[in-house]
Amino acid sequence: MPNPLRCTASKTWSEQPPTCELIQCEKLLQPESGSMNCSDPLGSSSFRSTCVFACDEGYELAGSTSNTLQCEASGRWNASQPRCAVVRCPELNYLENGVIRCGDDTETKFSYGNTCSFTCEPGYQLVGPSSATCTSAAEWSQQVPRCEAITCQSPEFDAHLIARCSEPLSDLRPNSTCSFSCEPGFELQGAQMTQCSEDGRWIEAVPTCKAITCPAPETPTRGQISCSPSLSYPVSPGTPHPLGTVCTFSCDEGHELQGELSVECAHPGKWTSRAPTCTAVRCSLLEAPENGRINCSTNEPVFNSQCSFTCDQDFTLDGHELLTCDRHGNWTGQNPTCQASSSKVAAITTGVTAGGAALLSGLSLAMWILKRLKRKATKFELNSNSDIDIPPQSYRNSIDSLI
Structure with missing residues (x-):
């Protein structure tokens, strides 16, 4: 406790009056890799001064129980000054294999x-x-x-693919191999063998199996096609057909098949023969009747072609005026003829009558001459000793022609 002051005879105090000084704490330093923010209401690092500490990212406070320090009346900070230490993660020491x-x-x-x-x-x-x-x-x-x-993933096999691997599918290690083939009726699309690489990949992609097919046969013009077994999926004109498919052909009315009635899709994807064609049925070639004309709808006598007939003047048609070639290759009737009309027949008859009379007269004369010659011949019957010559051959011929 300070000594009391006394007033002396010299009118002065025995001691200088005391003064009150602000309590100071030790000056704090900003930590490395951190920050310090202080509040000094009475003075720097003095009583009631407060300092807050923080560390940079990756660092954390160490060496103190608090991040906030306060200067107390005792002239000491309420905790030790912190520092910033680098953050540490748990140690990593072991990785199996x-x-x-x-x-x-x-x-x-x-x-x-x-x-x-x-x-x-x-x-x-x-x-x-x-x-x-x-x-x-x-x-x-x-x-x-x-x-x-490292293992290669078990291949995803096509439904018709046959695989033979050197190791079980669950343990296909590097250098394991798999070979492939297809079921009958299918052909391999891709590599016949693949190998598991060091990084667990198949060197060649797993192949697939494609059905062996024949190209869609061409439907004949004027005809139809029917294939068995029928395909179970939508069919377009170009849809191929699997092995064993049999396609049968037929023709429209009035047409006949040229080629095989049916074809089969066989290995290795070819039809057993070419698709047939349909040609129009042909009828026999018609001719114009005597004294008449013919007019046909086509150059060739094929199914549904028609031929019409007409006769010249003074002649009439006997038979069908129009004939059609049917689906069996026959005309719908007989070839007609042209007959002379009645006026034409009368004129011909008159001519024949006059000519006939003249002919009869000529014949009568010829018969009379023949008889005369025969009578004369009897008068000259010759024996073997006769020296009369035989009549010339030309004469005999003339006689024979008259007979």
Whole structure:
């Protein structure tokens, strides 16, 4: 307790009156990799001064129980000054069948911002991230991966594909092989063999099996086609047909098939014969009747063609005026004829009568001459000793012609 002041005879106080000084605390320093923010209501680092500390990203306060310090009446801060220490993540030391690499500096290898990489031993592949980084939250950015034995995925086989693999499908390791073939009626589309590579991929894509088909047969003009078995999917004019398909052909009315009635799709995707054609049925060739004319609708006497007939003047048609070639190759009637009309017949008869009379007169004369010659011949019957010559041959011929 300070001494009391006394007033002396010299009219002065025995001591200088005391003064009150502001209590000061030790000056604080801003931490490395951090910040300090102080509030000084009475004076810098004095009684009731308050300082708040914070650290940069990747760092955390250390060495103090509080991030806020206050200068007390005792002239001391209520806690020790903190510092900023780098954040550290849990150590990564083991990866089964693999290796972790985090750097050579033991002080920083698991510190904020440092990255660790992961690799696997030969024959194994990484399942998960290939690296992880230590974050400001003292956690790794990724989960530690695992190393898994490399195998090729079991191939997805086509419905008609036959596969033979060197290892079980559940354990197709690198260098395993699979060979392929197809069921009968199908052909392989792709490689006949593939191999599992070191990175677990098939060197060649797994092939597929395609049905062996024949190109759609051409439907004959003026005809139809019917195939069995019928296809179970939508069919267009160009849809191919599988092996064993039999296609039968038919023709429209009045047409006949030229070629095979049916064809079959056979290996290796070819029809047993060419598709047939349909040709129009033909009738016999008609001729114009004597003393008449014919007019046909087509140049060739085919199905449905028609021929009409007309006669010259003074002649009339006997028979059908119009004939049609039917679907069997026959005309619908007999070939007609042209007959002379009645006036024409009368004129012909008159001419024949006059000519006949003249002819009869000539014949009568010829008969009379013949009789005379025969009488004379009897008068000259010759014996073997006769020296009379035989009548000339020309004469005899003339006689025979009259008889």
